[in-house]
Amino acid sequence: MAEETVEYRLYQDLAGWWPLISPPEEYAEEAAFAAGVFGLASGPVRDVLDLGSGGGCNASHLKTRFALTLVDLSQAMLDVSQRLNPDCPHVLGDMRTIRLGRTFDAVFVHDAVDYMTSEGDLRQVMVTAFAHCRPGGVAVFIPDHITETFEAGTGCGGDDDADGRGARFLEWSWDPDPGDTWTLTDYVYMLRDLGGPVQVVHETHRLGLFGRDTWLGLLADAGFEPQAIAEETSEDRQPRELFIGRRPA
């Protein structure tokens, strides 16, 4: 991924469709689980940094319990999130290099971490997380997949809004080379504006895939006490594995 830019249309000119492609309501359970994991920090958790906050769907739930600061590399996605979360500070920045000059009780990196496709990129994000985590605080990473559990597959979704706009998508994931650190997901978006024809867009995203030992080793290298825990979910999908880093007090 190029520095200081997001190359995918989903996060650029198509960002306005995000709330219909991935509606905030769908994040309620995951956000509640993550909020519970923040309890692994020693001391109270109030200030939370969300790196790769996207459309702010997780934040829309987490902000009811925590003070969220949202960082994303795409101004278009920050604009979407700003409409959903006008009460949260939004900052344009790269999760690999941003330095806000302050610490938080917890650092949260949800599926945006999938866009780290090399070990070097992933290492940089962990160093960023450590730099923003107070002693005794916790960093929580939630990749969609790890090497041990990745399976090629398909998914679909989408929604309509009250005005009659609608979006649907199909995603198709596979791993061209199990020997490297990334997979591909082909997306087809079908986008229907008010009363208009359906626009069909295809694009391919490259997503990182790392083994459990790599995750735990990189967290330790960054200075964290590392831990892996299995997600509990009622959704009809494979539970994710969460990687937790506790910054020693």
Ligand SMILES: C[S@@+](CC[C@H](N)C(=O)[O-])C[C@H]1O[C@@H](n2cnc3c(N)ncnc32)[C@H](O)[C@@H]1O
């Ligand atoms: C799947 S979306 C995240 C959705 C988010 N979980 C939510 O609650 O809406 C992925 C996001 O990662 C962001 N992203 C990708 N690479 C990034 C980077 N290096 N630094 C910060 N954000 C990044 C993209 O701009 C995009 O908004």
